[in-house]
Amino acid sequence: MPAAPHVFPDHTLDTAPAGARPTMESVTRHLGHLPAAVGRLATSPELLAGFMKANALFTASTLDPLAREVLVLTVATRNQCHLCVAMHTAELHRLGADPELVAALRGARPLADDRLEAVRRFVLEVLATAGAVAPEALTAFLDAGFTPRNALEVVLGIGTYTMSTLANRLTGAPVDPQLAAHAWEPATA
Structure with a gap:
């Protein structure tokens, strides 16, 4: 069950802790709006800045965009983050x-x-x-055309999106209207 909204407020640039405001301004400039998740994560300027920095590093990695999105969607579905699934579904569509x-x-x-x-x-x-992957798992990854550097970049991506998915679930971050067409719910067993 998502956390109660009153516990994690939907901060605006006026209500957010001062340390979160520069990151929020940057996100707003980049996307043209302030996502609700960013407003909620702003409760911890450190978490918000940490995610944004880690994500920038992951985006700059040598993994190609589709490989990065496969990683993100794999982590997001595993961790049942409805928001990350919607957001990265939109990114996959943008990538064609x-x-x-x-x-x-x-x-x-x-x-x-x-x-x-x-x-x-x-x-x-x-x-x-x-x-602690089995040698054959690493070999299969490398045999698919990836490098040892890519294997470590997978760890970077997992860390980045574990942070994001867990924080989004903890705060109960909603899917913004811009992503409603890509809404997702985990399959029930």
Whole structure:
């Protein structure tokens, strides 16, 4: 159950702690609006800045954009972050990703693209083993055309989006109207 909204207020630039305001201004300039999640995460200027910095580093990594989005959607569906799934579904559409790829990621199903499936499987293996992946799992990732550097960038992405997904769930961050078309709910067992 999401946290009560009154616990994590929807901060604006006027109500946010001073330390969060520069980050909030930057996000608003970049997106053209202030996402509700950013307003709630602003309760901790350190968490907000930490996520933004980690995300900028992950975005600058040598993993290609589709591989990064596969990682994010894999973490987001695993951690059941409705907001991250919606946001990164929109990003996949912006990137022109195959609709079947998007549907498989949202459904936490294997991907038809072998290279991207190698990313998804490696992310799940890193998570399941807390990084102590079996040699054959690392070999399979490398054999799909990735590098040792990419393997460490997967850890960076997992850390970044674990921070985001857990914070969004803790604060009960809603999906902004701009992302409503990409809303997602986890499958029920």
